[in-house]
Amino acid sequence: MSASAVRPATVAPVGRRLSWAIVLPLAWVALVAFLAVTADWLPLPDPAAQELILRRKPPSTTYLLGTDNLGRDMLSRIIYGGRTSLIVGICAPFFGFLIGGAIGMSAGYFRGKVDLLAVGFIDILLAFPTLVLALTFVAYLGQSLFNVTLALGILSIPAAARVSRANTMAWANRDFVLAARTIGASNWRILTREILPNVLPAMFAFWLVAVSVIIVAEGALSFLGLGIPAPQPSWGGMIADGREALDVAPHTALIPAAVMFLTVLSLNFLGDMVRNLVDPRRSSL
Amino acid sequence: MSGAVSGAVSGGPLLSVRDARVGFGTVRGLLRAVDGVSFDLEAGRTLGIVGESGSGKSVLVRSLIGLVGSGSGAIVGGEVRLDGQDVRGLSAKNFRQLLGRDIGIVFQDPMTSLNPVMKIGRQIGEGLRLNRGLNATAAARRAVELLVEVGIPEPERRASQYPHELSGGMRQRVAIAIAIACEPKLLIADEPTTALDVTVQRQILDLLQREQRQRGMAMILITHDLGVAAGRADDIMVMYAGRAVEMAATREIFRGPRMPYTEALLRSLPRLSDPTHTRLSAIPGRPPDLARRGTGCSFAPRCTYRSERCEAEEPVLSREGGRGFACFHPLNASAGTSA
């Protein structure tokens, strides 16, 4: 009974909502990504070029999104900032998932002492409030695109390890794995050929969610002045800059805020959808 | 006018149900869980409702007391009168009052029917405070008395414990204490022994019967086991696929069932008179899909007496000398009229 009740409930809405709840977020993310990739070839002013006479101009035909405190073109900064957000947002979880996934899969497959060690390690990393750990890492590694990505990547290790461990444990005792073992396949082979392909979908769904979490975290770091160093634009940094002129030129803070909100919202929408497809049991939450 | 239950001295029956219907909208269409059931129950009598799981017996009774309703997506129809009062016409508030004061209910599994995070004494006293206006102290005192009455040793200590600290049988005794706390006129026991160890089943049934007699309550005993109903119920209603298929005094049913389904149920009971190693006969086939009901008798596909008429036409519950059955080929034609 539950099987027949669950399936239409999870599949049907996807088909029905395809009209807007999927297309709009997908279109927005695609637009941000497209602009970020092609920014160098677009007819945009230099995002770092200051024009102090033209500072804090509201949106107009020459400056589509206006100018910031230093007279820099907002549109150009938003697009180049999107590039930063996407690079960090995509690479950091990837790094975390590479290491966390390896730890989690080994723990879930070998169990025993390996598992104990891995869980202990995860517990310790989780004992730090995420942002505090990121701040400390970046502060001592030095501020650069690579270091920010590395720090946020390290922070996504525990979550990735948990997801892959749980999924590996669920698959490790299936018949086809036992069959592979009885014909003498090595642990490495079983892990990469038999288990990995089955763990990947869940990891992918989780990665999508992680992208939006990391984009927010990068924004927070930049907002605090501990993210990507100054002349390079970043959404979080733009919001922080705009805060100083909130009373005279609110658009300098509100526009990057709106762009970031839409991006995170879109990614959450897509992440939810993919997670429902991969794991129907979670769809209720 | 279903005469299954007789013996009323004055006034109408305590509970009167006419054409009760419960349907659930599903993706596959309307599922008729209960399809036009009528019966009367006099004060002080016990009615056993017997049927397989999915026969609609629990849904029927829960719908009567409003526990299956629009909130759960069900469509409920028919007329229900308690003491002559039209229950379905009451306001939500008045209905709750009636439910709390006049009807007590014991569910199948005391593990799930007691609130796991509320002390037992409070669970018993809750209804008393709400429906009988007792204050906290009086309700607590009465709760302990009720625990004594249902045979729980060390009642003061038990009252301040949580359900998980009690055994299954004890928990069901607590559930009975909750049900009888407000002196209801009608006690509903929904498979009260199914989830219990065999050794305590009898004790719980004895307790229910004792309370029912002492307090003069009417009782509806829902069970899938004719054996449970045998010694306890005055009358029995057999349900199949959402319909009442046979109604009669208990001894009539056991003396000579009219409906083949009842006979099949009886034959699946072990008897002391059977020689050892006698195989119990199971009923072949499965209950029908209630959302895809065809024409004809619902039991026909599993019935050994079926004819072409059974598959083409739906038998209605017909009366014959104080008992009712829905069958074109009734059994024990001579035995039926002797009552």
Place this chain on the structure above:
Amino acid sequence: MHWLARQVLRLAVVLFCVTLLTFLIVNILPGDVATAILGGLATPEDLAGLRADLGLDRPMLVRYFDWLGSALSGDLGRSHRSGEPVAQAIADRLPVSLQLMIMAQVIAIGIAVPAALLSVRRPGGLFDRLSASTAFGFLATPSFMLGILLIYLFSVTLDLLPATGFSPMSEGLWANLESMILPALSLGLIEWTVLMRVLRSDLLTTLKEDFILLARAKGLPPWRVLLQHALRPSSFTLITVIGLNIGGLIGGAVIVEQIFALPGVGRLLLGGIFNRDLILVQGTVSFIAAGFVLVNFLVDMLYAVLDPRVRHVRFRS
């Protein structure tokens, strides 16, 4: 008791590892502290002298155990910027951070519980769908963004509340609350969404239980069934999530204290990081992590108190 002893032991091990890890990050990672303090123009002799002063010339593990020993007796060292004892600096600022987080948590629970209760009255109904989409929206709003929006709305546009700055209790309760309400909202308005989702889902499960039917059969009105019978058995995941989310709340507090210029522990930490104040950062991060671990430990205990069935089981995914 045996269970409690094991939990306490685990707590001690985690605390030890957390402080050690903090020490390693602050000390191993590149960037010379002495240079950072004295600037690039310092002579090698000056640098060596400062390193000796700070004890940086001794092996790292020796320094760690030195630090740990003093930390256990409540001495976290002195900031080498201001000379202020780190423990004192934290103690001075802790009340502000605690007030902020408690107010945020009260706001979050105050919105989440009624919203979840109203949602489950009619699952899929108007209120349910409205609160679900509102929650989804807030979930996509980082606290620093929400803080800015609240300042823009309540301070710049409506001119109702101060944009930044902190008024201590000594200036009056209202002045204090006025300076704290926007910061607390910046955190609470995000936190409630997670709590509401968890509670709603658990309530829906609980409402299918037989004991809810029994409560209704006793004649209890719907709201009493919800509050007295359904809410408590549905709140265990909520408690766990509140505990787990305190980590996020602490991170959020760091940002919010910065936005609203509140003199809390988070701002102390940020100041330490910007000034490369090694001892201060070491002390604050260890303190925050230890506090977080301890709070989670207490949440576990609370869980056991709230659910009489739990005696020795602690679920970990």
